[in-house]
Structures are given as structure tokens and as C-alpha cells.
Amino acid sequence: MIRVAAAVITDAHGRWLLVRKRGTTRFMQAGGKIDPGEDPAGALVRELGEELAVVVDRARLRDAGRRETAAANEPGHHLVAHVFVVDGITDAVPTAEIEEAVWVTPEDAARLPLAPLTADLLAEAAERTPGA
Numbered sequence: 001m002i003r004v005a006a007a008v009i010t011d012a013h014g015r016w017l018l019v020r021k022r023g024t025t026r027f028m029q030a031g032g033k034i035d036p037g038e039d040p041a042g043a044l045v046r047e048l049g050e051e052l053a054v055v056v057d058r059a060r061l062r063d064a065g066r067r068e069t070a071a072a073n074e075p076g077h078h079l080v081a082h083v084f085v086v087d088g089i090t091d092a093v094p095t096a097e098i099e100e101a102v103w104v105t106p107e108d109a110a111r112l113p114l115a116p117l118t119a120d121l122l123a124e125a126a127e128r129t130p131g132a
Helices: 040-052 116-128
Strands: 002-009 016-021 030-033 061-070 078-086 098-104
Touching: 002 016, 002 040, 030 040, 040 061, 040 078, 040 098, 061 116, 078 116
Parallel strands: 002 078
Antiparallel strands: 002 030, 016 098, 061 078
């Protein structure tokens, strides 16, 4: 089992910020593994700084619940994700292990190779959107 904190980052145009880690093919939410003794919100703030060079005040994180699914890059592993919505990020720069960061509409995202968690989150968002 892998415990992570993940960010649903959207902009004013309804686009989602997705990242792809170096050496992988699937796009996913920014975020990462929760270190021992670290709470999910603290882990996410740390990971967003490391991965996207942004400083996020944990007061800006809105808890979106816990999800469980298959891990994207660790075959045979189960992912437990603490998901947060993060508003106001516009200046993300891929750093550390992030090869690529892209802003995509949900329709564009559906054409990308997605991590299972990302596919689930996009499907949930589509269910809540009228006319989707």
C-alpha cells in the first residue's frame, strides 16, 4: 500500500494541471508520498514545492476526501490518496522528478494516458458537471 497526498489544481478556465514524472508515461495529479510522521496536508505542501516550485499555504487546501485505486507506476501496489483541491496556482514550473506539467481541459485529459486516480477524479468531476 502506498499513501499519497494529491492536488486537484484547476484554473479559471476549468483546465486541470497534470504532471508526468520522469521515466513514466501516465499523467496524474501533482503530489506524492506521505513521509512517516507527516500529515497529508503537510505532505502536499512539501510536494508542491518540490515538484512545481510553488509555495502553498495549507489554509488554501480544501479536503476532497480519500480515494483508493491501483498505483500508476508501481505494478501490483494499491494507492491510498488523500485528495485536496488547491486554488490559485498559475506559475507552476516542473522540477525534481517532474518531466512535464500540462494544463488540459477534461476533454483533452481523456485523450492522455492517465493514472487510475486521475481517471477516477475526472470521471467524478464529469458526473457533477451539468450536461457532461
